[in-house]
Amino acid sequence: MADDTHLDHRPSSEPPIYAPKASAAMIEAQEPAGRWRRAWDSDIAYSFRRSPVAVVSAVITLIFFIGALFAPWLAPQNPFDPASLNLMNGFTPPMTDNAFTGEQFLLGTDNQGRDILSTILYGSRISLLVGFASVIFALILGTVLGLLAGYLGGWLDSVIMRIADVQLSFPAILIALLIFGVARAMLPRDMQNDVAIYVLIVAIGLSNWVQYARTVRGTTMVEKNKEYVHAARLIGLHPFKIMVRHVLPNVTGPVLVIATIGLALAIITEATLSFLGVGVPPTQPSLGTMIQVGQDYLFSGEWWITFFPGLALVLLALSVNLLGDWLRDALNPKLR
Amino acid sequence: MAAFVIRRLIQSVLVMLVVAFVAFSLFNFVGDPINNMVGQETSLAEREEMRQDLGLDDPFPVQFARFVGNAVQFNFGLSFRRQAPVAEVIGERLPATLELAAVSAVFALVFGLALGVYTALRRDGWLAQAIMAGSLVGVSLPTFLIGIILIWIFAVELGWLPSFGRGEVVYIGWWSTGLLTVDGLKALVLPAITLGLFQLTLIMRLVRAEMLEVLRTDYIKFARARGLTNRVINFGHALKNTMVPVLTITGLQLGSLIAFAIITETVFQWPGIGLLFIQSIQFVDIPVMSAYLVMISLFFVVINLVVDLLYYVVDPRLRVERAAHG
Amino acid sequence: MAVPLLQVRDLRIEIPTRRGVLTAIDGVSFDIEDGEILGVVGESGAGKSLTGAAIIGLLEPPLRIAGGEIILEGQRIDNLPYARMRAIRGKKIGAIFQDPLTSLNPLYTIGRQLIETIQTHTDLSSSKARDRSIELLREVGIPAPERRIDAYPHQFSGGMRQRVVIALALCANPRLIIADEPTTALDVSIQAQILALLKRLCRDHGTAVMLVTHDMGVIAETAHRVAVMYAGRIAELGPVREVVKHPKHPYTEGLMGAIPAMGHDVDRLNQIEGSMPRLTAIPPGCAFNPRCPKAFDRCFVERPDPMASDPSQVACWLYDKQPVEAAHG
Numbered sequence: 001m002a003d004d005t006h007l008d009h010r011p012s013s014e015p016p017i018y019a020p021k022a023s024a025a026m027i028e029a030q031e032p033a034g035r036w037r038r039a040w041d042s043d044i045a046y047s048f049r050r051s052p053v054a055v056v057s058a059v060i061t062l063i064f065f066i067g068a069l070f071a072p073w074l075a076p077q078n079p080f081d082p083a084s085l086n087l088m089n090g091f092t093p094p095m096t097d098n099a100f101t102g103e104q105f106l107l108g109t110d111n112q113g114r115d116i117l118s119t120i121l122y123g124s125r126i127s128l129l130v131g132f133a134s135v136i137f138a139l140i141l142g143t144v145l146g147l148l149a150g151y152l153g154g155w156l157d158s159v160i161m162r163i164a165d166v167q168l169s170f171p172a173i174l175i176a177l178l179i180f181g182v183a184r185a186m187l188p189r190d191m192q193n194d195v196a197i198y199v200l201i202v203a204i205g206l207s208n209w210v211q212y213a214r215t216v217r218g219t220t221m222v223e224k225n226k227e228y229v230h231a232a233r234l235i236g237l238h239p240f241k242i243m244v245r246h247v248l249p250n251v252t253g254p255v256l257v258i259a260t261i262g263l264a265l266a267i268i269t270e271a272t273l274s275f276l277g278v279g280v281p282p283t284q285p286s287l288g289t290m291i292q293v294g295q296d297y298l299f300s301g302e303w304w305i306t307f308f309p310g311l312a313l314v315l316l317a318l319s320v321n322l323l324g325d326w327l328r329d330a331l332n333p334k335l336r
Numbered sequence: 337m338a339a340f341v342i343r344r345l346i347q348s349v350l351v352m353l354v355v356a357f358v359a360f361s362l363f364n365f366v367g368d369p370i371n372n373m374v375g376q377e378t379s380l381a382e383r384e385e386m387r388q389d390l391g392l393d394d395p396f397p398v399q400f401a402r403f404v405g406n407a408v409q410f411n412f413g414l415s416f417r418r419q420a421p422v423a424e425v426i427g428e429r430l431p432a433t434l435e436l437a438a439v440s441a442v443f444a445l446v447f448g449l450a451l452g453v454y455t456a457l458r459r460d461g462w463l464a465q466a467i468m469a470g471s472l473v474g475v476s477l478p479t480f481l482i483g484i485i486l487i488w489i490f491a492v493e494l495g496w497l498p499s500f501g502r503g504e505v506v507y508i509g510w511w512s513t514g515l516l517t518v519d520g521l522k523a524l525v526l527p528a529i530t531l532g533l534f535q536l537t538l539i540m541r542l543v544r545a546e547m548l549e550v551l552r553t554d555y556i557k558f559a560r561a562r563g564l565t566n567r568v569i570n571f572g573h574a575l576k577n578t579m580v581p582v583l584t585i586t587g588l589q590l591g592s593l594i595a596f597a598i599i600t601e602t603v604f605q606w607p608g609i610g611l612l613f614i615q616s617i618q619f620v621d622i623p624v625m626s627a628y629l630v631m632i633s634l635f636f637v638v639i640n641l642v643v644d645l646l647y648y649v650v651d652p653r654l655r656v657e658r659a660a661h662g
Numbered sequence: 663m664a665v666p667l668l669q670v671r672d673l674r675i676e677i678p679t680r681r682g683v684l685t686a687i688d689g690v691s692f693d694i695e696d697g698e699i700l701g702v703v704g705e706s707g708a709g710k711s712l713t714g715a716a717i718i719g720l721l722e723p724p725l726r727i728a729g730g731e732i733i734l735e736g737q738r739i740d741n742l743p744y745a746r747m748r749a750i751r752g753k754k755i756g757a758i759f760q761d762p763l764t765s766l767n768p769l770y771t772i773g774r775q776l777i778e779t780i781q782t783h784t785d786l787s788s789s790k791a792r793d794r795s796i797e798l799l800r801e802v803g804i805p806a807p808e809r810r811i812d813a814y815p816h817q818f819s820g821g822m823r824q825r826v827v828i829a830l831a832l833c834a835n836p837r838l839i840i841a842d843e844p845t846t847a848l849d850v851s852i853q854a855q856i857l858a859l860l861k862r863l864c865r866d867h868g869t870a871v872m873l874v875t876h877d878m879g880v881i882a883e884t885a886h887r888v889a890v891m892y893a894g895r896i897a898e899l900g901p902v903r904e905v906v907k908h909p910k911h912p913y914t915e916g917l918m919g920a921i922p923a924m925g926h927d928v929d930r931l932n933q934i935e936g937s938m939p940r941l942t943a944i945p946p947g948c949a950f951n952p953r954c955p956k957a958f959d960r961c962f963v964e965r966p967d968p969m970a971s972d973p974s975q976v977a978c979w980l981y982d983k984q985p986v987e988a989a990h991g
Binding site for chain 2: 718720748749750751752753756757759761764765766767768769770778779782783827830831833834840
């Protein structure tokens with residue numbers, strides 16, 4: 001009897017009800033439940049399988065996600081717990097016995113004896129956290145502003161889009177730096193380290209909202225003049241409410257592409273800001289901080305302190321970028 | 337033509353006013369300007385007196401007008417950190433950044449153009465495809481990492497080039513230049529490549545895409561049908577039509593070069609305004625921050641203006657359309 | 663009889679695709695005599711433009727000539743290396759394209775484009791080339807050519823631009839001009855002027871023209887002979903009067919039925935049912951068989967080659983003189 005609860009499940013001998021206008025999904029509906037779900041995203045899945053670049057990028061990205069998420073369990077040591085560190089282990093080259101303690105580290109250790117592999121895992125955590133949070137912040141801000149600008153039009157539209165134009169002509173990193181500088185000037189000194197990470201998220205987010213706003217505004221302006229919006233008004237529904245429900249599905253694709261490429265950009269921006277010494281505080285080093293710390297030791301031959309975090313950063317940024325590129329191409333026919 | 341230039345000038349002035357407003361707000365609303373200027377021991381009465389002397393009690397428009405008036409003369413007061421006039425602090429750092437940006441721009445443009453044309457004409461060749469794949473990696477490489485890699489290879493391992501500073505500079509009036517000494521030129525190589533590499537990939541991809549687009553047009557097909565040589569078609573007809581969009585983007589990128597110099601200058605400890613800006617953020621040196629903001633905006637606005645005018649010179653179609661409008 | 667100016671023999675053009683090689687042009691043969699205007703007519707996709715592109719050696723890859731010969735003044739030109747073919751283009755074979763708005767480089771003055779073409783093919787000095795350019799512009803009917811020579815293409819109207827394009831095609835006094843839909847993009851009133859100009863110039867210079875168009879009216883007005891193309895093959899080839907007045911191939915008959923004739927009161931124009939097959943779906947036998955009102959058994963099995971039916975050639979089994987059990991369907 002359990003089968004009867006599935007609406008899709010009909011004996012296969014029964015003719016389809018929607019025969020004249022049956023879409024692929026509806027025909028699939030005759031098959032056992034669960035099949036239609038796969039059919040639903042098979043376009044994307046097919047293009048994904050056919051692109052080795054996309055698969056490799058996805059695997060690398062996934063490894064980073066898992067590594068960052070489970071860093072406390074995966075990392076050989078907690079690099080931020082002074083108790084677990086041994087200064088004698090400092091500057092151990094990769095895969096070599098330490099001269100004093102005889103310990104070995106896969107990717108070597110830094111100046112304070114921290115295991116590089118562990119700092120990379122913990123560092124990716126910060127990088128991805130800031131990356132995701134700032135993308136979500138930019139996405140929400142951009143979508144809301146885009147909806148408002150597109151729907152209301154008039155002076156609000158002009159103001160928002162003018163700000164967007166001006167902001168777009170300046171590099172994002174400069175905007176982020178400026179916002180970060182202002183925040184630093186406004187906050188009392190003792191709070192700065194505690195909130196640095198949030199300031200960073202807001203700064204990077206604020207520097208990247210424009211593209212979302214432009215995309216959403218465009219779609220909103222198209223939808224605004226469609227008949228269902230007028231119809232909604234006639235039957236007394238608030239047109240904005242019903243329109244949002246139509247606009248959002250329409251912008252999902254483009255926004256997803258912008259967000260993916262935006263994630264790579266945010267990770268790079270965060271690393272850059274941290275490298276410049278205006279990002280996350282030294283107590284929570286991200287990949288950028290580690291590269292900056294290691295740069296000083298490059299001259300004395302301890303290349304691995306910079307090299308591995310740098311490699312990790314490039315791999316992460318490159319694979320997210322490639323994933324975004326692929327996603328854009330895969331969704332493109334639908335965008336047109 | 338005149339009407340067009342005037343309209344563009346008015347637009348530029350408006351943008352600058354908005355930027356000035358932001359810089360002014362930085363000055364007045366971020367923290368207390370008096371607090372920023374004096375020490376703890378200053379009495380309340382003295383502070384009040386200073387406030388009046390500085391005109392901080394005046395109504396808002398008066399204060400803003402005064403700020404703009406000062407900004408036009410590039411008077412942003414004293415740097416908190418250096419206790420010297422901001423104009424002076426920036427003036428001694430400016431040549432370093434401008435030289436770096438100019439050399440990078442030339443580097444990016446020359447190689448970007450050459451590689452872009454090459455990859456477009458030899459679209460299916462293995463070298464062209466390798467260059468394209470390499471450029472994708474290049475886009476994902478953060479600037480500071482490129483700098484570090486270059487330092488590692490050419491300064492640390494090979495020891496060919498210096499890893500920091502400007503090397504030996506020569507003064508021509510107040511302008512310090514590193515272009516006239518071997519030492520200064522050697523010091524310029526790595527930072528210029530670091531700063532220019534991203535723009536290079538950008539220009540290259542743009543030139544390639546535009547060139548492929550142009551090569552598909554009817555007038556190129558017709559030029560072939562007229563029996564013109566490949567040289568004339570590729571480098572005369574196609575390249576000139578490619579240059580219009582490339583010129584715009586490249587011009588606009590000049591501004592980005594000066595902004596991105598912040599990162600390069602930090603990596604190479606290059607004594608330019610970018611490094612100064614980073615230090616001013618770290619030390620909350622607001623006069624320097626707002627002066628930098630106004631200056632870099634001025635760069636952007638001027639560059640935008642020049643690019644627009646150049647556009648006008650290159651493309652004869654615009655001359656007529658614009659004339660018809662204005 | 664002397665060797666014709668241009669001979670096309672059994673031309674075959676292929677395009678390799680992921681699903682295999684498709685044949686775009688198959689077994690096309692025709693001649694063009696000195697000073698003759700040959701019209702090539704057909705629906706879009708019939709292969710008429712491809713044939714023109716193949717003759718001037720400008721097929722766009724992956725399209726390629728897979729068989730047959732193209733012979734100009736007795737010399738084979740379809741297998742020439744790029745550089746030698748380039749020297750022929752513009753000098754011996756000129757070309758005029760459909761859209762005068764996009765055929766000219768917008769960033770160069772028309773004078774510069776004329777002069778560079780002249781200097782590519784002759785040894786004239788710059789000032790001589792300029793004089794010749796002005797002369798050419800005058801010949802194609804550009805008013806005040808001394809002044810207009812330094813104007814940019816966007817400063818001309820569509821019809822004037824097509825005149826400039828014709829001047830460009832005539833720069834080196836070619837023996838043959840491939841005119842691919844030269845009037846399609848123009849206003850109807852301008853069309854007649856441009857056609858008259860083309861006709862006059864060819865008569866004056868003794869230049870032959872291959873006039874590619876989908877407009878039977880244009881052919882009837884301009885051409886001496888006409889080749890009707892269908893699905894990559896020639897259906898009927900003959901003198902214009904004959905083909906227009908007494909069309910033989912059922913497809914040509916259909917085409918003629920679709921033109922409103924002056925002085926005849928017809929309730930409705932006849933239209934050919936259906937549409938031309940795509941390259942991927944050309945039926946076996948005669949490619950026209952699904953739409954042919956007169957098709958019979960043989961048409962579904964064997965592909966007809968052009969056969970003489972004086973004064974024309976027709977690729978239709980109805981005109982097969984070999985005694986087969988041919989019967990009207």
